[in-house]
Amino acid sequence: MSAGSPQIASPAARLRAAQRLLSDNPAIALTFIFIALFVVTDIVNRAQSGKAFLTPTQVSTTFLYAAPLALLAAGQTLVMLTGGVDLSVATTATAGAFITSGTAQAQGTGTALLLALGLGFGIGLVNGIGVAIFRVNPLIMTLGISSVTLGALTIYSQKRFVALVPNIVNTLGSSRFLKYVPYDLLVWAPIAALIILGLRYSGFGRMIFAVGDNPVACRLAGVRVWQVLLLVYALCGAFSAVAGILLVGFNDAADLGIAAPFLLPSVAAVVIGGTSILGGSGGYGGTILGALILTVLDSLLTILNASQALKQILYGAIILALAWLYARTSSGD
Amino acid sequence: MTSSAAVEARPRRGLNAGRLGRRHGWTVGVYVLLLLLILYWHTIPANWGSFDVQSLAIDALPLAFAAMAQSVVIISGGIDLSVGSLISLVNVVSAKYMIDMGFRNALLFGALLLLGSAAAGAFTGSLIVLTRVPDIVVTLAMLFVWAGVALEILQIPGGGAPTQYLQLGTGHWWSQWIPSGLVILLLAYAIFWLPLRWARPGLALYSIGSNRNAAYLSGVGVARTRIFAYALGGLFCGLAGLSLSATSGIGDPNAGQYYTLNSVAAAVLGGVLLVGGVGGLIGPIAAAFVVTLVKTILILKGVDQNWAQVIQGTLIIVVVMIGGLAIRQRRRT
Numbered sequence: 001m002s003a004g005s006p007q008i009a010s011p012a013a014r015l016r017a018a019q020r021l022l023s024d025n026p027a028i029a030l031t032f033i034f035i036a037l038f039v040v041t042d043i044v045n046r047a048q049s050g051k052a053f054l055t056p057t058q059v060s061t062t063f064l065y066a067a068p069l070a071l072l073a074a075g076q077t078l079v080m081l082t083g084g085v086d087l088s089v090a091t092t093a094t095a096g097a098f099i100t101s102g103t104a105q106a107q108g109t110g111t112a113l114l115l116a117l118g119l120g121f122g123i124g125l126v127n128g129i130g131v132a133i134f135r136v137n138p139l140i141m142t143l144g145i146s147s148v149t150l151g152a153l154t155i156y157s158q159k160r161f162v163a164l165v166p167n168i169v170n171t172l173g174s175s176r177f178l179k180y181v182p183y184d185l186l187v188w189a190p191i192a193a194l195i196i197l198g199l200r201y202s203g204f205g206r207m208i209f210a211v212g213d214n215p216v217a218c219r220l221a222g223v224r225v226w227q228v229l230l231l232v233y234a235l236c237g238a239f240s241a242v243a244g245i246l247l248v249g250f251n252d253a254a255d256l257g258i259a260a261p262f263l264l265p266s267v268a269a270v271v272i273g274g275t276s277i278l279g280g281s282g283g284y285g286g287t288i289l290g291a292l293i294l295t296v297l298d299s300l301l302t303i304l305n306a307s308q309a310l311k312q313i314l315y316g317a318i319i320l321a322l323a324w325l326y327a328r329t330s331s332g333d
Numbered sequence: 334m335t336s337s338a339a340v341e342a343r344p345r346r347g348l349n350a351g352r353l354g355r356r357h358g359w360t361v362g363v364y365v366l367l368l369l370l371i372l373y374w375h376t377i378p379a380n381w382g383s384f385d386v387q388s389l390a391i392d393a394l395p396l397a398f399a400a401m402a403q404s405v406v407i408i409s410g411g412i413d414l415s416v417g418s419l420i421s422l423v424n425v426v427s428a429k430y431m432i433d434m435g436f437r438n439a440l441l442f443g444a445l446l447l448l449g450s451a452a453a454g455a456f457t458g459s460l461i462v463l464t465r466v467p468d469i470v471v472t473l474a475m476l477f478v479w480a481g482v483a484l485e486i487l488q489i490p491g492g493g494a495p496t497q498y499l500q501l502g503t504g505h506w507w508s509q510w511i512p513s514g515l516v517i518l519l520l521a522y523a524i525f526w527l528p529l530r531w532a533r534p535g536l537a538l539y540s541i542g543s544n545r546n547a548a549y550l551s552g553v554g555v556a557r558t559r560i561f562a563y564a565l566g567g568l569f570c571g572l573a574g575l576s577l578s579a580t581s582g583i584g585d586p587n588a589g590q591y592y593t594l595n596s597v598a599a600a601v602l603g604g605v606l607l608v609g610g611v612g613g614l615i616g617p618i619a620a621a622f623v624v625t626l627v628k629t630i631l632i633l634k635g636v637d638q639n640w641a642q643v644i645q646g647t648l649i650i651v652v653v654m655i656g657g658l659a660i661r662q663r664r665r666t
């Protein structure tokens with residue numbers, strides 16, 4: 001195709017080539033969008049308050065803010081690669097945040113973190129049991145678990161307990177070292193590397209793609225599809241709990257709404273990153289860029305004084321538009 | 334396969350008990366369950382009376398309409414996650430503007446809102462047909478769009494409606510034992526569903542839900558019917574939103590959240606299979622009362638409100654799991 005491309009390309013052909021580039025290598029286009037969005041925000045910010053936005057501090061802040069979202073979106077990516085979606089990630093993160101701050105005083109920081117991770121893994125496992133064994137529609141299963149978890153958290157939050165965010169969690173969620181490097185990158189980067197490499201090189205990773213692509217063929221080929229799904233949902237729960245730990249560190253307190261605003265962006269980040277909502281294609285690299293883009297977009301909208309309502313409408317529209325675009329590029333020609 | 338075809342080909346005379354049982358057994362079961370719950374419920378309060386019947390009707394009315402909305406869409410082979418936020422939107426708009434209106438204007442405005450919400454449903458359906466993005470993704474995006482619009486219109490709960498309008502949802506007609514809401518519910522069922530059910534549009538709805546390709550090949554306008562299903566769903570959402578303002582007396586941008594999951598649960602419990610093409614609306618209506626009654630009984634028994642939510646949510650998940658198993662059983666036979 002590349003060798004035989006004509007010298008003079010018509011606009012239509014050029015557009016198709018651009019589409020092909022986007023669908024083959026979303027990372028290039030997404031990086032471009034990320035940088036462009038940063039520049040636009042810089043211009044708007046200069047016009048509004050006379051201050052620059054394109055500074056090392058703001059770049060570092062963007063990464064600091066993006067980490068919890070990117071971790072929520074990490075689990076979401078895995079689930080969406082299998083053709084599902086997890087609407088309980090935000091509540092699971094809230095549960096992680098509550099357990100961390102609620103048990104740190106009595107049990108010690110290490111135990112509290114382990115408890116939070118274990119709870120996240122457990123919630124994910126319940127999701128997995130519903131989806132993988134009972135074949136419940138993932139959306140409904142995770143929405144149901146989310147409402148049950150939220151009810152349980154409300155009861156828990158009404159009990160008397162000493163809420164305390166350990167210093168180390170606080171530092172991890174909100175501080176930087178070497179002036180510009182956020183501590184939460186120390187959590188996010190290894191997990192990101194693990195997911196990207198794991199998806200590409202491990203048998204389990206390839207299995208996730210295969211299950212999302214064609215579960216029937218997988219089952220006929222002898223793959224225990226339900227085991228793959230079970231682990232994917234459980235991992236998603238654990239990653240969500242990590243995000244919750246970072247969030248409680250960032251806010252220095254847990255409340256019931258701590259992670260709720262991240263639910264839709266977690267889906268949006270994955271869709272922007274080019275992971276098919278039908279499963280079987282995509283990856284975590286795109287999701288990372290999606291999370292960064294959404295974080296800058298959020299800053300831009302905040303500078304423009306957009307309401308939470310308007311942001312929500314915009315995220316809905318973005319998901320729809322991109323799902324359409326990707327559906328066109330993959331089924332087109 | 335051949336043996337079952339032979340059974341099908343055998344001419345049928347009179348009533349076939351087995352077939353009737355397969356077709357309506359589940360619905361009858363739901364009504365028996367409702368009856369048992371009512372029998373138990375009426376033993377709990379010291380002086381159970383028409384007041385309790387009234388308050389059950391008030392609690393269940395919006396959910397019954399939401400369940401009808403969800404069922405129509407599921408029967409057509411889709412799923413509508415935007416049910417809850419469209420209900421919020423109608424609720425918020427009606428409460429915001431009706432507060433200064435007379436009764437007659439409020440009724441006219443309500444009729445206008447019904448048209449509007451049917452149009453909103455048709456819009457969602459058209460997006461699904463045009464973009465060819467899966468129902469779940471489009472309605473998930475619309476969930477956030479409508480919720481955002483509702484939040485933009487009314488940031489905090491407020492508004493109201495003329496007293497006579499409130500009486501429609503909370504009053505009683507003819508006898509103290511006949512809540513007006515129940516009459517309106519049955520009227521809506523008789524006006525908007527029964528004439529369609531056995532006419533062309535209703536049959537088309539069932540046919541695209543049970544086998545879209547076969548329906549297309551036999552000349553059913555699949556795209557048209559899908560849009561019609563979402564429009565009808567939108568209409569029922571409008572009724573749910575209007576009845577929510579009549580029963581609660583205010584508009585609340587977050588009030589609809591409860592209905593997204595519970596409408597699916599009521600549909601499944603009411604005998605609508607998530608694969609599409611199976612079920613009716615009379616079962617889900619009863620299921621909506623069952624779901625509401627479970628919570629009422631729990632609270633009457635002195636269970637904490639939040640615990641009641643957890644228990645209700647768990648029951649819903651169990652119901653959906655059993656529904657999942659039912660689909661597997663059906664596939665096998």
